[in-house]
Amino acid sequence: MLFYVHAQDKPGVADQLLEFAEAHWSYMDRFDGRLILRGPTLSDDGEEHTGSVHIVDLADRPAAERFATEEPYWRAGLYGEFTAAPAVVLLHRELAADAPYTLVTAQWPPHARTPGDAGQRLLGAEPDGRLSFVAVLVDDDQDSTTGVVAAVRALPDEARSLVQAWADQLAGGPVPLKAQRWQRGGRN
Template sequence: MDYFFYGRDRDGAGELRMRLVEEHWAFMDRFAAGMIARGPTLTGDLEGATGSVHIVDLPDAEAARVFAFEEPNQLAGVYRQVLVRRFVDLLGRTMWDFPGERDQRAGRYLILAHARPLTDWPGAGRAEPALDRDRLIAFGRLLSEDGEDWEGAAVIGEFADPEEVRGRFAATGVYDRIEVHPWTFGGRR
């Protein structure tokens, strides 16, 4: 089962995050075989982190809780909130299969589209706008942890105009709130 995690940093957590980087990477190494995408969201100037995104294949909800809440940044207080959702992969590849360059930081974004309350989530399949697959790093539907409720969509990609992508999601009429965050590839450098 694939899961999406987004740990949002506390204000002023940058120094603590930097001290824990090796511990964080060592923890993530345990999950390398199932990793679909990973990387930090960034400040507007791309100089500091605002959070961490991980999309990973795990055996069950208990393993997802361990991944989310025993991660070193979470245990040390770097994150103010951790979002955990089941992830339905609409792209079918990992970030390592992305055809673009890995070392370019500018122009990459995480877009989180939070669903309006709906009674029939299978209809959400019509809710994702058409996007250029060659520009996508990860793309999927977000479900509740038990997989019962549709809760939105997440896309990581290279976008010249992320506000245009936000507009595409908004035009579907099924999203309550749409977040746009600068993002970059994560992992050992």
């Protein structure tokens, strides 16, 4: 089962992140074949690490929570919080090298739309080519949507506008979207 796992940095931990970087990489290497998408979220100017995002194939929610809490940055107290939610990938294109990306996310209370409905709404017409990755977040039974995550090859305002109408439709009404800079991760 795929899970969206997003951990937010605590303020002022940049130097400590560097100190634990190799431990983080070594930990992620253990999941290499199961990581569908990964990389850091960044500050508005793209210069500072603000968190870490992973779409990872794991057995169940407890395994997703262990993935998050056994991660070296979490264990060192550098993350303030994390989200772990089941995800259904609707679109996964090759990520362009050296292009600015934005991670667009939203979460809402369970809404009775299935992942299949979400895919039909997204893929009913050819999606904008700047959408590189889209997943719908679902409840544990996968019968209701609970949010969305998208990697968009655009800066935050434009990225948000590309996802807004679809997310509103999926959520059953207007939903606030969070848009933050993001970059593809992994060892080079």
